[in-house]
Amino acid sequence: MERDLFLKNVSDQFLDLEAPLDFDSNFRDVDSYDSLTGMTIMVMIKDEYGVDITESQYRAQKTIEELYNFVAENKV
Amino acid sequence: MKAYLNGISYYLPQEILDNVKLSSMHPEWSVEKISEKTGIYERHIASEFEFASDMALAALEIFFEEHAIDKKDIDFLLFCTQCPDYLLPTTACILQDKAGLPKSCGALDFNLGCSGYIYGLGLAKGLVESGQARNVLLVTADTYTKLINEKDKSNKTIFGDGASVSLITSEPKEVLFKASIQDFVYGTDGSGSEHLIVKNSGIKKHKELSADEFNETGDFLRNDDYLYMNGKEIFQFTAFQVPKLIKNVLQKNNLELTDVDMFVFHQANEFMLDFIRKRCDIPEDKFFISIKDVGNTVSSTIPIALKRAIEQKKIEANNKVILAGFGVGLSMGSVMINFN
Numbered sequence: 001m002e003r004d005l006f007l008k009n010v011s012d013q014f015l016d017l018e019a020p021l022d023f024d025s026n027f028r029d030v031d032s033y034d035s036l037t038g039m040t041i042m043v044m045i046k047d048e049y050g051v052d053i054t055e056s057q058y059r060a061q062k063t064i065e066e067l068y069n070f071v072a073e074n075k076v
Numbered sequence: 077m078k079a080y081l082n083g084i085s086y087y088l089p090q091e092i093l094d095n096v097k098l099s100s101m102h103p104e105w106s107v108e109k110i111s112e113k114t115g116i117y118e119r120h121i122a123s124e125f126e127f128a129s130d131m132a133l134a135a136l137e138i139f140f141e142e143h144a145i146d147k148k149d150i151d152f153l154l155f156c157t158q159c160p161d162y163l164l165p166t167t168a169c170i171l172q173d174k175a176g177l178p179k180s181c182g183a184l185d186f187n188l189g190c191s192g193y194i195y196g197l198g199l200a201k202g203l204v205e206s207g208q209a210r211n212v213l214l215v216t217a218d219t220y221t222k223l224i225n226e227k228d229k230s231n232k233t234i235f236g237d238g239a240s241v242s243l244i245t246s247e248p249k250e251v252l253f254k255a256s257i258q259d260f261v262y263g264t265d266g267s268g269s270e271h272l273i274v275k276n277s278g279i280k281k282h283k284e285l286s287a288d289e290f291n292e293t294g295d296f297l298r299n300d301d302y303l304y305m306n307g308k309e310i311f312q313f314t315a316f317q318v319p320k321l322i323k324n325v326l327q328k329n330n331l332e333l334t335d336v337d338m339f340v341f342h343q344a345n346e347f348m349l350d351f352i353r354k355r356c357d358i359p360e361d362k363f364f365i366s367i368k369d370v371g372n373t374v375s376s377t378i379p380i381a382l383k384r385a386i387e388q389k390k391i392e393a394n395n396k397v398i399l400a401g402f403g404v405g406l407s408m409g410s411v412m413i414n415f416n
Contacts, residue, residue, distance in 0.1 A: 036113055036347050039311040043351075046316070055308050 006068050009048055013040040023065040041067075049075050079204040080248045081197070081255045081413055084383040085139035086240040086376060087131055088120040093221075093232070102229045110233055115346025119236030119371035121221050128159040128217040129167050129174075131239035135215065136175045139241040145211070145249075147176055152209040153183040154199055156192035156216045156375045158404070159223070160185055163279070171215065182209065189272075190342045190403025192216060192375035193240075194260070194411055197399075200244035201257045212244040216375035223274050225302035227288060229295075234345055235303075236371030240379035253386055255397070258412040259328040263321060268406040271309040275300040313406050314348060319355045321400060325410040333357060336412075337395035340385060342402055343367040343377035364390055375401075391415060 003023070011021050016032040027033060042058055045051050045067075051074045061067040095117055099107045111117050122131060132155065140147065153175075155168035168183035177183075188195050196214040203209040217239035224231045248254040276283045286300040298304040318341075326333060339358050341349060346367055353363045366381045373380060378399055385391045395415045402408035 034109075034113070035307065036311075039308050039315075040351065042308065043312060043315045046312075055306075 003068065006071070007064060009044055010041060010064055010067065013037055013044055021064060023063065023068065025064050026062055027064055027067075028062075045071055051075055077205050077207065077246055079201040079257045080245050081253075081257055082243045082245050082249045083139070083143045083145070083253070084240060084242045084379045084386075085135055085142050086238060086380045086383060087135035087138055088236075088238050088370060088373075089122045089126060089131065091121045091123055092118050093121050093236075094118045098229070098233065101232075105229045105233075107233065113345075113347045114234060115349075115365065115367050116234060116236075116371045118369045119221070119232075120238060120373075122219045122237040126219075127161060127222075128157045128219050128239070129161050129170055131219070131237065132157070132167075132171055132215045132217040132241075133174050135217065135239040135241045136171070136213070139213075139243070143243065145243060148178050149211050150177050150181055150213055152200070152203055152212040153177060153181055154196050154212060154214045155183070155185045156188055156196050156214070157185060157218055158187055158189050158374070159217070159219045160187075168215075177213075188405065188407055189218070189374045190344065190372075190377070191401035191405065191407040191409045193242075193342075193378040194399060194401040194409030195262070195407075196375075197242075197244065197257055197411055197413075198260045198262070198409065200242075201260075204244060204246045210246045214242045214244060216240045216379060218374040218376065220303060220372075220374055223277075223303040225288070225296065225299050227296040228302065230307070231303055231305060234372050236373050238370060238373035238376040238380060240376040240383075242379055253391075253415060255413040255415045258414055259325070260409060260411045261321060261324040261328050263317060263408040265313065265317070265406045268309060268313055271306040271313075271406065272304070272404040274303050277301075310403065310406075311348060314344070314352060314402055315355060317406075317408060318352050318400065318402055321402070321408050321410050322356045322358075322398065325398060325400070325412060329412040331396065331412065335396060336362065336398050338362055338364055338385060338391050338397045339400070340364050340378060340382050340397060341400045343370075343381050344372055344403065374403075 200212040220235040400410040
């Protein structure tokens with residue numbers, strides 16, 4: 001699974017990014033992040049990686065690195 | 077025999093809940109930011125003693141003022157609501173009497189929300205094309221705002237109250253417009269029924285003064301006596317199922333996406349609509365959104381938006397229009413109507 005593409009896919013779900021995200025970013029701290037952004041990230045993960053992520057699993061991932069690892073581990 | 081959609085009227089309650097009022101109720105809530113994303117700035121709220129049946133009656137009065145239709149010609153009334161006056165009798169029977177419709181008129185309620193208008197059109201088409209009725213009134217009305225907990229700022233931001241009336245006939249009457257009702261597709265996933273629910277609301281579970289539940293950040297989460305919506309689950313259902321629904325309705329009507337002149341979807345919120353539009357590959361200029369001053373009026377969003385699209389001349393003669401509804405149930409449906 002390509003890391004840079006994953007980072008781009010997550011970044012693309014934000015309507016407005018003042019600074020680029022990186023793997024250590026706690027993406028929920030970004031000003032433009034809200035619950036709707038979270039919904040589109042979950043849909044993107046299913047679309048691009050075929051991984052069904054539940055709300056509680058999603059909430060447990062604090063950084064993009066953690067989210068990436070979760071998807072990589074659960075990708076069929 | 078074919079069925080035609082011939083006219084639409086709608087009613088919105090007088091009281092308006094705008095963002096200023098909403099902010100004063102919830103100063104911690106970034107209403108402006110949320111409204112910018114949802115596209116909702118005002119919602120109409122039924123007054124304390126105004127119920128779905130009252131709004132339906134008001135919409136019927138407007139309908140008969142706006143259309144030269146004789147009440148005695150109406151032979152069926154379909155009432156789509158999830159806020160009936162009583163478990164029994166059927167609210168449609170009460171409406172028949174109050175609206176002065178003939179006693180020869182059939183009347184029934186059906187319980188659907190955001191997909192209800194599509195199912196209502198399907199039922200009306202069936203009644204007309206099977207020769208059981210010639211002039212069917214499809215009425216939609218809901219007062220979701222009465223089901224929302226006072227602390228539930230998310231749902232208060234989204235939902236508004238409203239009612240609509242549509243006339244479906246066996247002959248194309250040139251009233252304000254006429255559109256032949258073409259082929260439908262439907263879909264249901266009852267495994268998601270708990271994602272949008274008023275749990276303590278029927279025979280199985282009565283209202284019981286349940287306790288409020290809050291999430292880890294202290295925001296109101298749910299109270300089973302009131303409306304609960306799991307936004308993430310509804311969003312996922314919509315994101316994955318609606319593109320398939322649209323693909324299927326196009327196929328059923330032997331159409332390509334480019335053959336369609338306008339798409340009018342259930343007006344859930346602007347963010348979700350725009351997200352689905354992109355997933356369905358629908359160009360922005362062929363996708364009608366009208367939610368700013370009404371919010372999500374459940375089963376009335378499609379007829380309200382459709383009427384406004386016609387009034388704004390976004391839909392004209394010979395246009396092919398796809399309607400799609402999706403939500404509580406979970407339920408969905410779509411149909412093509414042809415303004416021929």
